[in-house]
Amino acid sequence: MASITLNHIVKKYGDGFPAxxxxxxxxxxxxxxxxxxxxxxxxxxLLRMIVGLEDITSxxxxxxxxxxxxxxxxxxxxxxxxQNYALYPHLTVYENIAFPLRLTKxxxxxxxxxxxxxxxxxxxxxxxHLERKPANLSGGQRQRVAMGRAIVRQAQAFLFDxxxxxxxxxxxxxxxxxxxxxQRRLATTTVYVTHxxxxxxxxxxxxxxxxxxxxxxxxxxxxxxxxPVNLFVAGFIGSPPMNFxxxxxxxxxxxxxxxxxxxxxxxxxxxGDRELVIVGIxxxxxxxxxxxxxxxxGSGVTFDADVDVTEWLGxxxxxxxxxxxxxxxxxxxxxxxxxxxxxxMRTQLVVAxxxxxxxxxxxxxxxxxxxxxxxxxxxxxxxSLTRDDEKAAAIDAEAxxxxxxxxxxxxxxxxxxxxxxx
Amino acid sequence: xxxxxxxxxxWAVITVLVLVYAxxxxxxxxxxxxxxxxxxxxxxxLPTTWTWENYTQILGPDGxxxxxxxxxxxxxxxxxxxxxxxxxxxxxxxxxxxxxxxxPGKRLVLxxxxxxxxxxxxxxxxxxxxxxxxxxxxxxWAGLIIPYLSLTLPISMWTLAAFFRQIPxxxxxxxQVDGATPMQAFRKAIVPLAAPGVFTTALIAxxxxxxxxxxxxxxTSTSAARPVPAALAFFTGESYFEDPTGAISAAAVVVTIPxxxxxxxxxxxxxxxxxxxxxxx
Numbered sequence: 178m179a180s181i182t183l184n185h186i187v188k189k190y191g192d193g194f195p196a197x198x199x200x201x202x203x204x205x206x207x208x209x210x211x212x213x214x215x216x217x218x219x220x221x222x223l224l225r226m227i228v229g230l231e232d233i234t235s236x237x238x239x240x241x242x243x244x245x246x247x248x249x250x251x252x253x254x255x256x257x258x259x260q261n262y263a264l265y266p267h268l269t270v271y272e273n274i275a276f277p278l279r280l281t282k283x284x285x286x287x288x289x290x291x292x293x294x295x296x297x298x299x300x301x302x303x304x305x306h307l308e309r310k311p312a313n314l315s316g317g318q319r320q321r322v323a324m325g326r327a328i329v330r331q332a333q334a335f336l337f338d339x340x341x342x343x344x345x346x347x348x349x350x351x352x353x354x355x356x357x358x359x360q361r362r363l364a365t366t367t368v369y370v371t372h373x374x375x376x377x378x379x380x381x382x383x384x385x386x387x388x389x390x391x392x393x394x395x396x397x398x399x400x401x402x403x404x405p406v407n408l409f410v411a412g413f414i415g416s417p418p419m420n421f422x423x424x425x426x427x428x429x430x431x432x433x434x435x436x437x438x439x440x441x442x443x444x445x446x447x448x449g450d451r452e453l454v455i456v457g458i459x460x461x462x463x464x465x466x467x468x469x470x471x472x473x474x475g476s477g478v479t480f481d482a483d484v485d486v487t488e489w490l491g492x493x494x495x496x497x498x499x500x501x502x503x504x505x506x507x508x509x510x511x512x513x514x515x516x517x518x519x520x521x522m523r524t525q526l527v528v529a530x531x532x533x534x535x536x537x538x539x540x541x542x543x544x545x546x547x548x549x550x551x552x553x554x555x556x557x558x559x560x561s562l563t564r565d566d567e568k569a570a571a572i573d574a575e576a577x578x579x580x581x582x583x584x585x586x587x588x589x590x591x592x593x594x595x596x597x598x599x
Numbered sequence: 600x601x602x603x604x605x606x607x608x609x610w611a612v613i614t615v616l617v618l619v620y621a622x623x624x625x626x627x628x629x630x631x632x633x634x635x636x637x638x639x640x641x642x643x644x645l646p647t648t649w650t651w652e653n654y655t656q657i658l659g660p661d662g663x664x665x666x667x668x669x670x671x672x673x674x675x676x677x678x679x680x681x682x683x684x685x686x687x688x689x690x691x692x693x694x695x696x697x698x699x700x701x702x703p704g705k706r707l708v709l710x711x712x713x714x715x716x717x718x719x720x721x722x723x724x725x726x727x728x729x730x731x732x733x734x735x736x737x738x739x740w741a742g743l744i745i746p747y748l749s750l751t752l753p754i755s756m757w758t759l760a761a762f763f764r765q766i767p768x769x770x771x772x773x774x775q776v777d778g779a780t781p782m783q784a785f786r787k788a789i790v791p792l793a794a795p796g797v798f799t800t801a802l803i804a805x806x807x808x809x810x811x812x813x814x815x816x817x818x819t820s821t822s823a824a825r826p827v828p829a830a831l832a833f834f835t836g837e838s839y840f841e842d843p844t845g846a847i848s849a850a851a852v853v854v855t856i857p858x859x860x861x862x863x864x865x866x867x868x869x870x871x872x873x874x875x876x877x878x879x880x
Contacts, residue, residue: 257776280774
């Protein structure tokens with residue numbers, strides 16, 4: 178097990194385009210780090226540079242404190258799970274898992290190999306499939322074989338390249354928790370690439386958001402959600418995504434398409450002397466004004482909106498409210514939407530309401546939100562103006578502590594189970 | 600999908616029809632090869648008396664067609680094997696490049712290969728005859744191997760390139776991450792997957808060379824290089840008035856045997872589907 182350090186890593190292809198540009202990232206021993214971003218942001222390239230399948234144009238890559246830029250993949254002692262699993266079709270499940278051990282030539286005896294393979298297969302519940310060929314396995318089973326091949330070697334670190342993207346939704350959820358459980362138990366340094374933000378938010382100790390090869394923010398999932406550094410991170414993290422509205426300062430009010438928000442001290446400090454800002458409000462910051470408790474109601478603002486479409490999902494209700502955006506920020510928001518793999522469709526407000534809400538398609542609804550939950554972004558630099566660094570650091574520290582406790586508990590439990598088994 | 604009784608019946612009828620259509624000539628030749636000369640015109644499918652006479656005629660120690668057949672058999676085996684070997688080695692290298700690398704002129708190579716293979720053999724054979732005679736390749740093994748390559752190489756390249764494209768090359772990288780050297784990765788992860796394709800291609804190439812008649816009869820004059828299909832045309836009966844049909848049938852059966860043996864031997868390798876399951880199925 179080892180830490181991984183990326184120091185100003187750059188990857189340029191033949192045409193000089195930097196697929197990965199000046200990425201620096203410290204991954205601590207035993208940490209679970211997610212690389213996330215829309216397609217083409219360079220996250221897979223970065224992972225492949227770590228494992229050694231892509232050359233590093235410039236910068237230093239250290240594993241366990243040793244510079245490994247020029248080492249071949251086999252000398253880096255990393256285990257990788259590929260998106261397509263990359264199982265060896267001519268070998269049985271057993272031999273697939275044993276493959277990395279057999280390559281070490283004489284380092285392991287046959288009995289050692291056997292016990293390790295069987296350990297891995299028990300951990301992944303593959304015992305009854307050991308003699309089958311990959312072609313006869315289901316997607317989830319193949320996925321587990323690929324993980325078995327990764328863990329059997331007890332490598333310095335695990336690298337996952339979108340391992341769940343070929344599975345259907347239900348299986349993906351199951352495998353996600355399985356990977357989390359496995360990583361807690363083995364406490365192996367893990368780098369995990371995904372474009373699925375549910376995976377990013379649930380699995381990672383820390384999440385690194387990439388945009389066009391540039392690292393935007395590295396933080397715990399909670400800090401990313403609460404304290405994004407810029408418009409891109411705010412728009413990428415969260416589902417449904419954060420609403421971006423043009424905000425114009427008029428006197429003591431911030432004028433949004435639906436409502437005038439009185440400027441409080443926090444917003445005034447954030448906006449400064451700007452006249453136009455981009456305002457971000459999470460869908461779940463809104464409430465149906467009818468169901469907001471009276472004492473809470475006073476602290477927020479209410480406004481009327483014509484609901485176009487509603488989506489009832491059982492646990493919550495999404496309401497969509499179309500609006501005309503300000504031409505001054507329209508182009509920027511459209512560009513952002515495209516970058517986030519969107520289609521640049523109509524501008525609309527997405528509101529997540531309680532599932533008991535009676536609002537239906539075409540209703541005129543009265544909605545409520547608390548200005549304290551509002552993010553404000555500079556329309557030029559796209560940086561967040563309301564980000565609270567201290568608060569973000571506190572959230573990160575709390576997440577790190579929670580993680581330590583979880584790892585310790587997982588180790589204790591594993592030790593208990595081992596003691597019981599033997 | 601479960602078939603209804605009616606569908607099953609139709610499948611059975613179609614299967615029988617196809618089998619009869621494909622195998623009737625084979626059985627006919629087999630039956631003829633066991634007939635006595637006098638039996639040939641009897642109009643019956645099976646011989647009245649079964650005899651090995653035709654086989655002793657072509658293979659036996661003092662068979663009349665022995666000197667014609669045995670050297671031809673040796674030529675056929677040697678020439679076809681060498682042509683196949685060269686074709687497969689060259690085609691493997693070419694197809695690997697076509698499937699995995701991007702280089703200028705890639706499409707040109709493929710279309711040229713296709714163009715060569717659609718040329719009618721008979722249109723090339725006359726000029727070849729003249730050239731071969733003047734440069735001394737006429738009636739030699741090399742004189743047949745070279746034109747056979749022009750038949751076998753294009754098809755080998757096309758089938759192998761198509762096959763190589765399907766191989767999940769990611770496996771090579773996976774093996775390297777698992778601790779293999781580039782050579783080990785190729786040998787342990789890719790070769791086992793490529794082998795069935797190479798075998799299949801080799802068989803196809805071998806059959807093309809083995810079955811050729813036009814080159815065989817045009818570019819040879821003696822038993823120094825004449826292959827079996829050509830040699831059959833030189834069989835004669837006991838007398839001028841007697842057809843050598845029996846001996847020809849026996850020879851045809853003998854040259855069919857290696858083909859059958861090869862197919863049976865490599866049946867397992869030919870069966871595709873080995874690559875399934877490596878990537879998402």
